[in-house]
Amino acid sequence: MSDVPKSVDIHEEGPREGFQISVKPIATTEKVKLIEALAESGVKQIDSVALVDPKRVPGWADADDVARLIRRRPGVRYTGLWLNYRGLERAAALPLDIIGVIRITASETFSVRNTNRTIAQTIDEQRKWLGFYRERNIPLEWGYIMTAFGCNYEGDIAPEKVKAMVTQLVTLADEFGYPLPGVVLADTVGMGTPQKVQRVIGMIRETWPNLQLGTHLHDTRGTGLANAWAALSLGVHQFDTTVGGLGGCPFASSKGAPGNICTEDFVYMCEEMGIATGIDLERLIECARLAETIVGHPLSGKVMKAGTRPKSLAA
Amino acid sequence: MSDVPKSVDIHEEGPREGFQISVKPIATTEKVKLIEALAESGVKQIDSVALVDPKRVPGWADADDVARLIRRRPGVRYTGLWLNYRGLERAAALPLDIIGVIRITASETFSVRNTNRTIAQTIDEQRKWLGFYRERNIPLEWGYIMTAFGCNYEGDIAPEKVKAMVTQLVTLADEFGYPLPGVVLADTVGMGTPQKVQRVIGMIRETWPNLQLGTHLHDTRGTGLANAWAALSLGVHQFDTTVGGLGGCPFASSKGAPGNICTEDFVYMCEEMGIATGIDLERLIECARLAETIVGHPLSGKVMKAGTRPKSLAA
Numbered sequence: 117m118s119d120v121p122k123s124v125d126i127h128e129e130g131p132r133e134g135f136q137i138s139v140k141p142i143a144t145t146e147k148v149k150l151i152e153a154l155a156e157s158g159v160k161q162i163d164s165v166a167l168v169d170p171k172r173v174p175g176w177a178d179a180d181d182v183a184r185l186i187r188r189r190p191g192v193r194y195t196g197l198w199l200n201y202r203g204l205e206r207a208a209a210l211p212l213d214i215i216g217v218i219r220i221t222a223s224e225t226f227s228v229r230n231t232n233r234t235i236a237q238t239i240d241e242q243r244k245w246l247g248f249y250r251e252r253n254i255p256l257e258w259g260y261i262m263t264a265f266g267c268n269y270e271g272d273i274a275p276e277k278v279k280a281m282v283t284q285l286v287t288l289a290d291e292f293g294y295p296l297p298g299v300v301l302a303d304t305v306g307m308g309t310p311q312k313v314q315r316v317i318g319m320i321r322e323t324w325p326n327l328q329l330g331t332h333l334h335d336t337r338g339t340g341l342a343n344a345w346a347a348l349s350l351g352v353h354q355f356d357t358t359v360g361g362l363g364g365c366p367f368a369s370s371k372g373a374p375g376n377i378c379t380e381d382f383v384y385m386c387e388e389m390g391i392a393t394g395i396d397l398e399r400l401i402e403c404a405r406l407a408e409t410i411v412g413h414p415l416s417g418k419v420m421k422a423g424t425r426p427k428s429l430a431a
Numbered sequence: 432m433s434d435v436p437k438s439v440d441i442h443e444e445g446p447r448e449g450f451q452i453s454v455k456p457i458a459t460t461e462k463v464k465l466i467e468a469l470a471e472s473g474v475k476q477i478d479s480v481a482l483v484d485p486k487r488v489p490g491w492a493d494a495d496d497v498a499r500l501i502r503r504r505p506g507v508r509y510t511g512l513w514l515n516y517r518g519l520e521r522a523a524a525l526p527l528d529i530i531g532v533i534r535i536t537a538s539e540t541f542s543v544r545n546t547n548r549t550i551a552q553t554i555d556e557q558r559k560w561l562g563f564y565r566e567r568n569i570p571l572e573w574g575y576i577m578t579a580f581g582c583n584y585e586g587d588i589a590p591e592k593v594k595a596m597v598t599q600l601v602t603l604a605d606e607f608g609y610p611l612p613g614v615v616l617a618d619t620v621g622m623g624t625p626q627k628v629q630r631v632i633g634m635i636r637e638t639w640p641n642l643q644l645g646t647h648l649h650d651t652r653g654t655g656l657a658n659a660w661a662a663l664s665l666g667v668h669q670f671d672t673t674v675g676g677l678g679g680c681p682f683a684s685s686k687g688a689p690g691n692i693c694t695e696d697f698v699y700m701c702e703e704m705g706i707a708t709g710i711d712l713e714r715l716i717e718c719a720r721l722a723e724t725i726v727g728h729p730l731s732g733k734v735m736k737a738g739t740r741p742k743s744l745a746a
Contacts, residue, residue: 120626271740306737310660311435311704338656338696338733345625345657381653389626414729418653422621425586 119351123392125161126379127356128154129332130407132163132197133375134362135175138411144178146410148185153406154359155189157399159379163356164212165196167203183210199231201244208248216249216256218242218288222281223267226304230262239288246292256294258330258354259285264316265343266307275312275319282320282327298328300354303343306336310346317350330354333377335361335416340377341385348391357382360404360415378417380404384424397424434666438707440476441694442671443469444647445722447478447512448690449677450490453726459493461725463500468721469674470504472714474694478671479527480511482518498525514546516559523563531564531571533557533603537596538582541619545577554603561607571609573645573669574600579631580658581622590627590634597635597642613643615669618658621651625661632665645669648692650676650731655692656700663706672697675719675730693732695719699739712739 131151135142151164164186170177179196186194193213198204208214220238221227227235249256261281266273282299289296301316317329329352333340344355356376363375380400383393397419404420446466450457466479479501485492494511501509508528513519523529535553536542542550564571576596581588597614604611616631632644644667648655659670671691678690695715698708712734719735 268740307703307740309700309703310664336733336737337699337739338693339700341653341657342660342700345660349625378653384652385624385654385657388622388624416731416733418651418731422651424652425583425622 120348121351121353124386125354127161128159129163129356130359130362132166133358136166136173138175140412144181147182150407151186153403155192157403158395161193164194167196167198167206183212214254216254217258219260220281221262222273222277223263223270225269226263226267250292256289258298258300259296260300260302262302262304264301265303265312268305275316278316279319300330300332302332303334306334308343309339310342313343313346332356335377344377360407360417380417380419384419435663436666436668439701440669442476443474444478444671445673445677447481448673451481451488453490455727459496462497465722466501468718470507472718473710476508479509482511482513482521498527529569531569532573534575535596536577537588537592538578538585540584541578541582565607571604573613573615574611575615575617577617577619579616580618580627583620590631593631594634615645615647617647618649621649623658624654625657628658628661647671650692659692675722675732677722695734696732699734
């Protein structure tokens with residue numbers, strides 16, 4: 117247990133993930149309200165908008181407006197998601213923090229069906245992003261590997277395949293003179309288990325012992341926090357999470373199907389184990405309740421229902 | 432990871448836990464229907480009824496009728512919960528399987544408030560149960576320790592205190608000539624974390640390396656499956672779970688607040704890791720949907736919403 121980190125970095129993805137799939141139209145001001153409340157709770161990085169085709173993702177047709185309206189809190193990074201160079205240019209023209217990331221998918225089928233690009237085409241696209249970062253002296257922070265623990269089209273993804281993806285990311289970064297500081301392993305479709313997480317991390321660590329590791333875990337089948345504990349116990353210190361468990365499949369969202377691992381449940385678990393998050397949990401729970409009101413259906417988060425500790429202890 | 436068991440024993444507690452707290456009155460035949468469906472899915476032990484005061488737990492006023500109506504499937508054990516000698520006698524007069532268990536609570540305050548008995552008085556009560564088992568040659572199977580990972584009145588429970596409880600259970604069993612085969616650690620109020628689970632198990636293993644260990648984990652704050660993985664990774668092989676995540680606090684049940692760890696989410700996690708459960712997961716998911724229909728509000732289980740694997744894989 118000595119590998120468990122003393123603190124974790126939490127990247128809040130609730131606004132971007134949650135509003136992207138909302139069936140109900142949500143007012144721009146409500147989106148901004150949640151982002152600002154999250155910043156007040158102590159979250160230091162908030163994925164705030166998705167800069168994608170409004171025809172495909174109508175929930176983010178107002179991304180530019182949201183980005184412009186946020187009253188920025190010092191020390192907080194407000195990021196956006198882009199999937200192509202046009203989205204990156206759009207993000208750079210807005211008051212957003214441009215974090216240098218590159219993204220590839222371990223599953224060729226998922227890559228083609230989800231982004232309309234093969235893995236080879238994706239790598240070419242990433243070269244454009246890297247050129248953009250290089251020109252503007254933006255540091256490269258993370259390489260993302262989507263479907264690292266399974267794919268809804270291809271099934272299991274072998275740890276060796278994920279390792280090959282890390283090699284591709286390292287090589288790609290190197291072409292542009294960047295050392296790759298870290299890799300985020302994304303369980304895009306929620307097929308991970310603690311053992312898969314530990315096997316993949318173990319294999320990466322053998323070859324790149326100094327590479328920072330993060331996870332982006334979807335809690336589709338309830339294993340999210342178990343997978344997070346598996347990662348924590350091997351020293352992973354960066355976690356993408358969503359307040360209230362926002363996100364998930366649009367068609368299932370009204371039934372309370374979960375998205376990413378829930379920020380406040382993860383913060384509760386960490387803080388109870390003495391792992392610092394820098395977040396005020398009670399304020400974060402208020403954010404989860406606000407998110408629930410905004411999306412208009414119950415969220416899957418549990419601490420927001422049970423409270424941090426039984427009330428009698430507060431007396 | 433070599434300690435991870437090859438198979439697990441799952442004790443389904445959904446009917447007893449779920450109907451005990453239901454706000455809505457539930458027909459006796461519906462209760463029986465769920466119990467029978469669970470047996471068909473491959474579950475080998477089902478806590479089916481609570482033999483308690485109907486004034487305190489009106490949801491189980493029909494416990495005797497339910498026990499009598501179950502069409503028993505061979506190889507399945509149908510158990511009941513009792514909290515005093517009168518309940519045990521009532522159980523023994525019904526077509527139920529009497530499993531030899533003794534129960535104590537690590538928190539004195541919880542013991543008094545929940546059962547109206549001090550720990551010392553509880554131990555005296557257990558002597559009556561042990562006498563009953565002895566007379567009828569019923570094997571002693573488990574000693575339960577409630578609030579093993581925290582108490583809503585006393586807060587943290589030190590692992591040393593849990594260890595002292597194990598000593599008490601071993602001594603108590605010995606008075607009646609029983610070796611104590613195993614101990615179930617119950618996170619009665621859902622305050623456990625993976626580290627707490629591992630610390631308590633580690634401490635018990637040091638003194639009693641051959642004692643079988645089980646867990647009864649409530650998922651009140653979302654850490655349930657992470658705690659289960661922590662236990663699995665240390666070789667624990669017995670788990671109390673509830674279908675759909677039935678149970679929880681009565682006042683919160685209509686909001687989807689969780690009870691115990693969800694049987695089908697746990698079965699999914701185990702089977703994906705090659706840990707045999709003996710349960711047909713697809714049939715179990717049907718049971719979870721049936722349970723949701725019977726209680727009339729959404730349950731917290733996730734696999735029942737997402738399915739076992741993305742559908743495209745089945746093609």
